[in-house]
Amino acid sequence: MTPSAAMAFVTPAAARPRADVPFGQVVRSGWQGPATVKQGSSFGHAATSERQLGHLLVGLFVAAVGASRLKRRRAKLEPWTDQSNMQFEAYYLQQGVCPAEEWQHFLDSLRTGLPIAVRVNLGSHVAAQLVEQLERLSSLRGDQLSALAPRKLPWFPRSLGWQWDELCGLDLRKDEQHERLRAYLAWLKDHGSLHRQEAVSMLPPLCLDVQPGQALLELCAAPGSKSQQIVDMLHWPQNSEQNVSPDAVSSGGLLPRGVLIANEVDSKRARVLSREVGRLCSPCFAMTCHDARYFPNLTDSDGSPFLFDRVLADVPCSCDGTLRKHAGIWDKWSVGSAMTLHPLQRKILCRGLALLKPGGRLVYSTCSFNPLEDEAVVVAALLRRHGGYKVTLVDLPHFEGLPAGCPGLQTWVVPHPKDAQVCWRTGAEVPEELRRRLLPSFFPPVAGSEEAAVWELQHSRCQRFLPHRTNGGGFFVAVFEKDVGLDVSHELSKVHDENDDVGPTNPGKQDEGLEGRASEGNDIFLGSSQQESVQQTVPGQSLRQVSDLEAVATDDSAWLEAAAFFGLDPGLACHLRRRQGQDTHPRQVLFWVSELAGRFLASRARCGGHVSSAGVRVLQQLGKSFLPGTPRWRVLQEGLPLLLQHGLKRRIAVGMSFMKRLLHARELEVSELHAGVEAGLLRGLDSLMEDPSREELEEEPLRLIPGSLAVTLLPGDQSATPSAGPEVAVAAMLSGRSLTVFASVEEVASILYCLDLEARTTALYSGVASFLVKHGATYASPLKDFACLVGPRAVTWASAKQRFRSVFLIQAPWALVPKEVMISTLESGVADLRGHSALAPELSHECGLGKLSIQLMTMSTIEDPSALAELFAGVEQLSAPVLTMLLDVPWLALAQSGWPIFGLLSQINVRK
Incomplete structure (x- = not known):
């Protein structure tokens, strides 16, 4: 390998040194661009000093290391060219x-790629919805789409294990067709809904x-896939029926007493482990860092x-x-x-x-x-x-x-x-x-x-x-x-x-x-x-507690203040821990742990504590300058589901559109809360008042007590995201003038993802269809609507889907056919659907994608933008109909309730 070729392994092409620059200079200071070089000092001449030779050897070493790393990286990303090893084959044949x-x-x-497998976390907000969607997607058929159809692992309980038999990790990373599926799985993994795990x-x-x-x-717990599975299993409902639906998990059920102690000796791998299991926000988990042998x-x-x-x-x-x-x-x-x-x-x-x-x-x-x-x-x-x-x-x-x-x-x-x-x-x-x-x-x-x-x-x-x-x-x-x-x-x-x-x-x-x-x-x-x-133990030898977390006393003054403010039972102190010496700390944090986790943390050993994390953070005390005159405790997002299950009183419930607006804006004026109450989009505001018995709500917004609270969805809107675990909620802070979301960007994104899961699944497969069209693929038969494969109206919706496709020219995606043909097709399609009562309010087995198609087709026939406003009902009338579509406003003209409208938006813009 020539020196210039060696440097190519470790230096980006745009920043590689020129051939006339001394190699030792590159090693010493890095390539900074063209430089003046003395005559006769180029790399091609023999090194004239021991120092130059040393720089040369260092440079060659760096290049070799870079080449080795690149080789290992390519071994992961590219198919192995010679998938054989005579020693391997001879040894195992003999064994x-x-x-x-x-x-x-x-x-x-062994010479083929490993299929992608996933496991749904039953404690996720969207577990039931996700399993239902995987069931639908498993019915995809056709040469182009069969690789995208997952197969349920029949031996895994509760339909939580799935595998794409025709899709390996290399295909997922490199094939453009699977770009949306890759992003879809990555999002779900990052937000704790499912985990990529070998079957x-x-x-x-x-x-x-x-x-x-x-x-x-x-x-030996890292990287954490089995730890996450065990923690999730600790929360499974225990009944004799091993294949029950995820709907059987109760959000208000009692928490398990058990605990998983996940041990990992390597600190870097331990951090990965903590991040993976931490997504579950379970009090039944603690992590230690010991050599497993000892x-x-x-x-x-x-x-x-x-x-x-x-x-x-x-x-x-x-x-x-x-x-x-x-x-x-x-x-x-x-x-x-x-x-x-x-x-x-x-x-x-x-x-x-x-x-x-x-x-x-x-x-x-x-x-x-x-x-x-x-x-x-x-x-x-x-x-x-x-x-x-x-x-x-x-x-x-x-x-x-x-x-x-x-x-x-x-x-x-x-x-x-x-x-x-x-x-x-x-x-x-x-x-x-x-x-x-x-x-x-x-x-x-x-x-x-x-x-x-x-x-x-x-x-x-x-x-x-x-x-x-x-x-x-x-x-x-x-x-x-x-x-x-x-x-x-x-x-x-x-x-x-x-x-x-x-x-x-x-x-x-x-x-x-x-x-x-x-x-x-x-x-x-x-x-x-x-x-x-x-x-x-040795007589006289002292034992040390394995953790620096100590129990919170039932009569602890700081805890009693927090319990009174949030309406929690003071007896819940038995679940709480805090760092030793933090009882007087101005910003102390309270951790919630399960019963056996608490026993483990209180246990003793000769070697003392190597517990790096335990339980879930639920409450934090804020600085003295924060909202003077009010309790300085705030609810932490990761512990919010636990507090809600145990009677948190400071909470309000809002509609779906209100929740999305709050999450996107991150701050709303107090006046908007009162307007939401009047419009029926917000309930529970009296839980934030000094005297809930007084009913003069409209008189003084300042009667609201500032401080931390929970914002949840109204019961009627929970159907939009069937909740198999804790209810969808976000931590917020109420000040004198506004309500502010108190959650990280990642936590807010996770909630929004749960609310939009159905839409993301629709976008995933519509994106695949667009890819096939883009590359000249043809359909032997109309693309089956994955959401309508079961149910009494499956044939009707398949017919509607075929009509929808006929409206657009498949050779030029999203180009309209002549207006007269389009109107005639749409009118007959809608009449057919109404005749079969296929546009009734949505049921769990009915087709969401088909309804969305009909809604968008109908909108395409309206010439006057002002006419669209008449089709919307509710408290939030916007002047821009296209913006209104981005909100989840019901499409009442077709007797359709609650289905979100967002897709093919550019086509509607063309018509308007």
């Missing part, structure tokens, strides 16, 4: 991880059998051990099950990574079992096919003693419609560290010079031994999911249960692990190879002679 008759299908599937990755949390009153621990023993406030009902150990692995998503693994795969990771995985699994309650359940999972990371780790943990408790493998829950996985291997081979094609079945076969490099736990139990008999009975309970069967990635899952036996305190007083020799919070001895334990052979699993006792 037998896939039935021989399916081997070629297995390899072929098989959803299985481990489901195997936990999460219940709302449990304490759960995820030992997660501390916890002591409850009463002195008893704090153990977990469920533990998820989704451990770091070699990730060769993600080849469909990360094609670069083909090039760098080797068995060495599995051998390096095996001790780490084993220690994490054993630590998780030590922290598990008797009778509890632990799920171990990897996205690797390698038995050294899967079965070898499981059997090492299964056959050891856990403080006197026995652990067993149990069958995975039955998921209706999930393709069968392959049972765990009873025996496997251990490869040469540098040559995957050379393997051994027992430690005795390993050459002397390699014995120190291979751990005894790499090998399966020796045939005929007691350990082999135990493993023979249980190995089939593990499951390895293969990509060609599930049309997803590769995954390995094993479910442990700890039998109820000895006293619980015995579990933490002794941690027996002759393989690990590691205490609860501190590293122990390093793993030894075969040579160090040659006398043991492979019988390393059940032996107890080397058991080492590790005390949880």
